[in-house]
Amino acid sequence: MTSFIQTLILGLLVGALYALMASGLTLIFGVMRVINLAHGAFAVLAAFLTFTLWKHLGLDPILSIPIVMAVMFAVGWLVYVAVIRHVRGSHVSMTVLATFGIALMLEGIMGFIWGNTSTAVRVSYTDASIALGPLYIPQVMLIAAGIAMLILGGLYLLLNHTWAGRAIRAASANEAGALLVGVSVATIAALTFAIGVSTLGAGGAMLSTIYPFLPGSHYQWIARLLAIVVLGGLGSLPGAILGALVIGVGEIAATSYLGAAWPVAVPFLVIIVVLITRPQGILGARLREDAVA
Amino acid sequence: MSIRLLDPRLQTLVTRAAVVVAAAVIVLFPLSPSMSAQNTMIMTLVLAIGASGLNVITGFTGYLSLSQGAFIGIGAYVGAVLAIRIPDVPPLVWVPVAGVFAAAIAMLLGLVTYRSRGPAFVIITVAFLFLAQFVAIQWVPVTNGTAGLTLPLPDWPDAWGNWPFHLVLVTLLALSLLMTWAIRRTKFGMGLIAIREDEGKAGTIGVNAPVYKLLAFGASALFVGMAGSAYGYYLSFVDPTGMFSIVTSALIVLSVILGGRGTLFGPVLGAFIIQPVNTFANDTFGGGNARLVLFGGLLVLLVILLPKGILPTVTALLEKARTKGTVGLSGARLNPLDRPLLPVDVKRPAPTGRILLEVRGLHKSFGGNHAVDDCSFTVPEGSITALIGPNGSGKTTVFNLISGTMTPDQGEILLDGERMERLSPWSRAHRGVGRTFQITRLFREMTVLENTVAPLRDFSVRQLGLDAVSGSEAARAAELLEFVGMSAYRDARAGSLSYGQQKLVELAQVLMLDPKLILLDEPAGGINPTLIERMGDLIRDLNAKGTTFLLVEHNMPFVVGLCDPIRVLARGAVIASGTPEQIQKDPLVLDAYLGDDYLLEAPSKAKQAANVPAVERNPA
Numbered sequence: 047m048t049s050f051i052q053t054l055i056l057g058l059l060v061g062a063l064y065a066l067m068a069s070g071l072t073l074i075f076g077v078m079r080v081i082n083l084a085h086g087a088f089a090v091l092a093a094f095l096t097f098t099l100w101k102h103l104g105l106d107p108i109l110s111i112p113i114v115m116a117v118m119f120a121v122g123w124l125v126y127v128a129v130i131r132h133v134r135g136s137h138v139s140m141t142v143l144a145t146f147g148i149a150l151m152l153e154g155i156m157g158f159i160w161g162n163t164s165t166a167v168r169v170s171y172t173d174a175s176i177a178l179g180p181l182y183i184p185q186v187m188l189i190a191a192g193i194a195m196l197i198l199g200g201l202y203l204l205l206n207h208t209w210a211g212r213a214i215r216a217a218s219a220n221e222a223g224a225l226l227v228g229v230s231v232a233t234i235a236a237l238t239f240a241i242g243v244s245t246l247g248a249g250g251a252m253l254s255t256i257y258p259f260l261p262g263s264h265y266q267w268i269a270r271l272l273a274i275v276v277l278g279g280l281g282s283l284p285g286a287i288l289g290a291l292v293i294g295v296g297e298i299a300a301t302s303y304l305g306a307a308w309p310v311a312v313p314f315l316v317i318i319v320v321l322i323t324r325p326q327g328i329l330g331a332r333l334r335e336d337a338v339a
Numbered sequence: 340m341s342i343r344l345l346d347p348r349l350q351t352l353v354t355r356a357a358v359v360v361a362a363a364v365i366v367l368f369p370l371s372p373s374m375s376a377q378n379t380m381i382m383t384l385v386l387a388i389g390a391s392g393l394n395v396i397t398g399f400t401g402y403l404s405l406s407q408g409a410f411i412g413i414g415a416y417v418g419a420v421l422a423i424r425i426p427d428v429p430p431l432v433w434v435p436v437a438g439v440f441a442a443a444i445a446m447l448l449g450l451v452t453y454r455s456r457g458p459a460f461v462i463i464t465v466a467f468l469f470l471a472q473f474v475a476i477q478w479v480p481v482t483n484g485t486a487g488l489t490l491p492l493p494d495w496p497d498a499w500g501n502w503p504f505h506l507v508l509v510t511l512l513a514l515s516l517l518m519t520w521a522i523r524r525t526k527f528g529m530g531l532i533a534i535r536e537d538e539g540k541a542g543t544i545g546v547n548a549p550v551y552k553l554l555a556f557g558a559s560a561l562f563v564g565m566a567g568s569a570y571g572y573y574l575s576f577v578d579p580t581g582m583f584s585i586v587t588s589a590l591i592v593l594s595v596i597l598g599g600r601g602t603l604f605g606p607v608l609g610a611f612i613i614q615p616v617n618t619f620a621n622d623t624f625g626g627g628n629a630r631l632v633l634f635g636g637l638l639v640l641l642v643i644l645l646p647k648g649i650l651p652t653v654t655a656l657l658e659k660a661r662t663k664g665t666v667g668l669s670g671a672r673l674n675p676l677d678r679p680l681l682p683v684d685v686k687r688p689a690p691t692g693r694i695l696l697e698v699r700g701l702h703k704s705f706g707g708n709h710a711v712d713d714c715s716f717t718v719p720e721g722s723i724t725a726l727i728g729p730n731g732s733g734k735t736t737v738f739n740l741i742s743g744t745m746t747p748d749q750g751e752i753l754l755d756g757e758r759m760e761r762l763s764p765w766s767r768a769h770r771g772v773g774r775t776f777q778i779t780r781l782f783r784e785m786t787v788l789e790n791t792v793a794p795l796r797d798f799s800v801r802q803l804g805l806d807a808v809s810g811s812e813a814a815r816a817a818e819l820l821e822f823v824g825m826s827a828y829r830d831a832r833a834g835s836l837s838y839g840q841q842k843l844v845e846l847a848q849v850l851m852l853d854p855k856l857i858l859l860d861e862p863a864g865g866i867n868p869t870l871i872e873r874m875g876d877l878i879r880d881l882n883a884k885g886t887t888f889l890l891v892e893h894n895m896p897f898v899v900g901l902c903d904p905i906r907v908l909a910r911g912a913v914i915a916s917g918t919p920e921q922i923q924k925d926p927l928v929l930d931a932y933l934g935d936d937y938l939l940e941a942p943s944k945a946k947q948a949a950n951v952p953a954v955e956r957n958p959a
Contacts, residue, residue, distance in 0.1 A: 081458050083465075132643045138457045139403035140642050143592065146405070147638030150589065154631030162627070261628075265585065269469060272462050280458065311473045314466040321459045322451050 048180045053298050059187040061294025063256070065287040066194035067249035067267075068274040069201060070242025076218040076281035077238040078134045083145040084125070086268030087152035088243050092118055092250025093167075093259045094160050100167050100254075107167055107255050108189065114251045115244045122243030126236045134235060149264060156261040167254040190252035197248050198287070204241075205283075214238050218281065266310065270297075273313035277320050279327030288328060350657065358604070369505045375618075377501050381573060383614035384508035385411060388566040389587075390594035390606035391515040395559040397592070398601035399528060400552060401535030402452060406464035407591045409471045410441045410560040412582030414567025417441070419488040419577045420481060430490060430572045431507060434565045441564020442557040449556030453549050456538060465585070472583035487578025490571065504573045508566060512607070515562040520603055522558065526795070527803040531555055532601075533793050536782035542764035543742050543774055545795035545852060554803070589634060590617060597641055599648030608649060695720040695887045696741070696856055701750035701760075703736055710736040711747070712911030718856065723878060723888040725898045727922075728908035729932050734891040735777060737908065738858050741889075742774040743767045754856065769797050773854035777861050777891075779841040783834030787825060787844050790833050791816040794851040819847040823877060839866035846877065857881075859890035863897045875901050895933070899923070907932060 071085045095114050099105040105113075125148060133144045174185040205211035216224040217234045225231050253259065274293050278285025293316065300308040320327060368380045393407045417437040422430035451463050475482045482488065495503060522528040530551045533541040542548055571577045594613045599605030616637075620630045645652060696718040703711040711733045718724045726734050739745040741752055743764035752760040759767055773794075781790050792808050808816075820826045823843040828836060833844060842862065849857055862878070863871040875897060878888055892898050898905065899919040907915040907922060909931040915922060922928055 075458075079458075081461065129639055129643065136646065139397070139461065140646055142403060142405075142458070142461045143596065144639050144642040146589065147635045147642065150586070150631045150635030150638065152635075154628040154633075154635060157628035157631070265469070269466065272465070276459070276462060307477060311470065314470040314473065317462055317466040318451065318470070321463050322454055325454050325459050 049302065052181050053302055054295060055181065055183060056187065057295030057298040058291055059183070059191040059294070060256075060298065061291035062191035062194040063187075063249055063252055064270065064274055064294050065290035066197055067246050067253075068271045068278075068286040068290050069198060069283060070244075070246040071271050072275045072278065072281055072283055072286040073214070073218075074239055074242045075275065076283075077214060078130070078235045079138065080130060080134060080141040080145065081138070081272075081280075082239075082242070083142060083268055084148040084152060085145075085242075085246060085271055086264035086266070087149040087156075088118065088121070088246055089250040089253060089267050089271075090259055090261060090264045091121070091152055091156060092247040093254035094156055094165070095247075096251040096254045097160070097165055097167050100169070106169060107251050108193070111193065111248050111251045114247045118247030118250075119240045119244035122240035123236055125243070126239040130239060131232070131236070149268070153261045153264060160261070162260055162262065164258045164260045165254075166258040169255060172255060186252075186255045190256060193248065193252060197245055201241075201245060201283075210234070210237060269313040269317075273316040273320075275327075276317050277327055282327065285327055347661075366506075366509055369501050375622075377505070379615060379618045381501065381504060381508060381570070382618070383611055384505070384512055385566050385570045386590060386594060386614045387607045387610035388508065388512050388515050389563050389591040390598070390610045391512065391519055392559040392561070392563040393591050393595050394519060394600065394602075394606045395522060395531070396449075396552075396555050397595055398606070399522065399531040399535060400555045401538075402456075402552075403461050403592070404464040404559075405461060405585065405588045405592065406448070406468040406471070407559070407563065408585070408587030408589075409468045409583055410445060410563040411567035411570065411587065412471065412475070412577070412579075413441045413444055413560075414438065414564030415571030415574075415577045415582050416475060416482060416488070417564070418568030418571050419490050422490050422572065423488060426491065429494065431503065431569065434507065434568045437568030438561045438563075438565035441567065442561040445556040445560030446553050449553045452552050452556075468583060468585055468588060472579050475579040475583060482579070485579060487576055487581075490575045490577070492575055493572070501573075504569055507569045511562045511566050511569070516603060516607070518558060518562070523603070524807055525803060526805045526807055527551065527554070529789070529793060529807040530795070530803075532785065533782055536784055537780050539744060539764075540776070540780040540782070541793075543744065543768055544793060544848065545765045545768035545798070546793075547763075547765045547795075547798045550798070551803075586631070586634070589638065590614070593634065593638055593641065596648055597645070599650035599652075602648070602650045605648055605650040691720045693720040694718070695755060696889065697751075697753040698737070698741070699751040699753070701737065701740060701752070702748045703733075703740060703745065704748060709911050711740065714750070714908065714912050716906045716913045716916060718887060718889050719904070720887055721882070721885065722904065723882050723890070723902045725902035725905045726889060726891050726908055727893070727895075727898060727905060727932065732908045732932075733911040734908055735860060736911075738774060738860055738891060741767075742772060742858060765795075765798065768794070768852055768854075771852070771855035772858065773849035773852045773856070774858035775842070775845045775849055775860055775862065777864065779838065779845050781833040781836075781841050781845055781848070783832070785833055786830050787820065787833055787836070788813070788816055788829040790844055791819055791829075791847050791851055794848060796852055816847070816851060819850050820844075822850075823847045824873070839870045842866060842870075842874070843877075846874075850881070854886065856887045856889065859888060859892075861892055862890055863892055863894045871897060 067089055071082055074080055074082050092114050095117060096107050096110050099110040099113065100107060129144055129148060130141075133141045171185045171189075175182045176185060176188070205215060213224065213229045213234050214237070216227070216229055217231050217238075221231055224234070270293065274289040275286050276289075277292060278287070278289030293313065296316070297309040297312050300312050365380070365384075369377055371377055389407055389411055392410070393404060396402045396404060414437040417440045418430060418433045421433045421436065448464070448467055452460055476485055493503070522531070530541065530546045533544070533546050534548050534551060538548055571582075590613055594609030595606045596609070597612060598607065598609030616633070617630065620633050624630065647655070694717045698717070699715050701711050701714040702709070714733065714737060716726075726737065728734055736745070740747050740760070743762060743766070747760050750760065751758055754767075754770055754772065757770070759770065762770075782793065785793065789808070792812050795802070817826065817829065820829055823846055825840065825843050825847065828840065828844075833841065836844065846862075859878070862874050866874070871894070878890075878901060882888060890902065903918055904916060905919055905922045906913050907925075907928045914931060915925045915928045917925070923933070
């Protein structure tokens, strides 16, 4: 029983971090129907940025979050303008290929800059944990989960209580309609992409303290993040949060009950099973097909 | 001079000569003294076979897969495991076995397309690739895990060099191209293209999409698995990282897109560009990161600048140069008097008294919304029955339930007394139910003639191999296009037609099924008055020849002048049923749909009034 609760706690903590990272992916899909296969690569990029700030400036990963988020916002905006803008609205396979191309480029560029060896950020609290009777809670994971909830809360406020947020939701619900009522969908799309990459940046910064990473890690991350949004329903933010918690607990459970190799397979199995049995995910809606032009 | 250069016959000649020369160079390539060049050629051939296979599902069927590289790996592993376990047999003997095995696995992957399309499918293929790698790593007793398997070295004389590998791969490439060519010109290929253009629509015209896709997936991996097996033997070593790299899959996709999806030689051309670049990047920059940046950048540029690929772009440019100055047909005015309608007397067939379609207690909800709520009505044989009602009353959902695009939560649908509410859309089409859509859904990239020929009246394995357009079918299609007055457009791309013209072609397409019952979703919606009149005449004409119609329409003068009986739908259920006269006086109908101020001239004058805008009142 203790081990079960322990699994649950750890799973929910990593799940919170996953939720933060997946929120951008689902938001971007919702607004521009683009599956951003570079999302994993952006996460690893944020981790490397955090690593550099820590290594060379001695900046604590938590303190570097605002800087990383700002840089990633700019990176997101740039990538949108340079690439995504041109493929938004074309067939989904084209957008998938474009973002996959970005992922490959980022992998190569990160390899040039930081090398293809496993890296990790180690801070004073890396190995510290809080004991609660027989249970233990690693401090970094607790901090990461707290920050994730904070930023997700901010994202919620942004989407529901600002004009830009309403515009994003309008563009997500009906692009042509949003355009007609005066929402500049192109700008909103750029903003959404940048926000999505920026919130991911915060997740990437925390990731660097919990998991070792290298440029090639982005495949594992994109698989995990895709599994989350597919499970929750592509385009649904609450779905992504729910999916992240499920995957988080699932991975920790697979590690403790099946063995260390299994968490790797969890996302892939989840993706295949969900997409076969319930393609719209837990909270996604099926679109009516007959009215699509 | 420029005119002669654009002569299509000259182009065909040039293309053929280029193919023959290229084939000769490829076959004789091992005469090259450079071992590294020979090595590049072997890898190029493997990539080309992979790309040619992927073309069947991506180019024809429209499913993008990032797991095509996995079938090279699966083939290589099957070959390696068999070669090691059964040492007395020359390893190349296992090549066909590896191909069949890979095809079987690909068909399993194809099964998932039963539920997943578009983005979901791409994600599945990525997951599939990594899962295949996971299995190769974890299944140590068979695969030897991350350490990989070492194959025996070839036992033929040194003087033969790479020739056996080379010739096997060249043969496989030739077979793969032959298969692609054969698929393209059969009903099978036509069905695949219909699936690519609009899978839901393909079902309603009788294309058994799951079987088609399953076969396409098998075909796409067959020769790729064989090539993988030969390649593994050539390398004499297979391991999970090398064999299941997603970069290989990316290179295959890149080749297909670069050369041109859906063309015969495009993917091969793409592979012959990509692989040498790949080798160059590896040799010059030491591979790794530079190669990733190079191909990532190439992928991005290709998608932005040349999304159609080389061959289609070149063809389009030549076509543009050739037709420069000529006027296109698509914008021309459609004159309804081009062809007088054959039987002018509007005679209705004597009512047979039989019920052709019966709907009993139909229910369909979307979440909490009961779109169809205990709906029951009948369509008498030989009638033109109308289904009217306010927006959102569930008319189109009822259509979707009858045509099989959706399955009901509850209730029965009987055609000629036979239950069919659980049948697939194509089985219903085969039983004689045809439908059009509220917003036309033609296969936009096909010509009008191809659109008209695409419907299938039944399904058999033998049919898959028949010519895409047989002589008698072409004749029948031409007849139907003549009937709807669209003959002049038979070779125009369906996507280039106006909305009204598309409606007429869609009608001809449905007629190709020889349906007993035709469902028309707003046949008079969004088209001009002359065309509305023409549409009415066509329906009457067909009805006089014995076809039963059920149509959804808001244009009341049109409905009153054409239909009898009428069924009125409100909040998902039929609230009234009867002749036009009865319906127009029914207080329930006036309240729910037509409105208190509804006035209509006598039905006899309805034809003249057909250009009055649709009368429609929505209950608040």
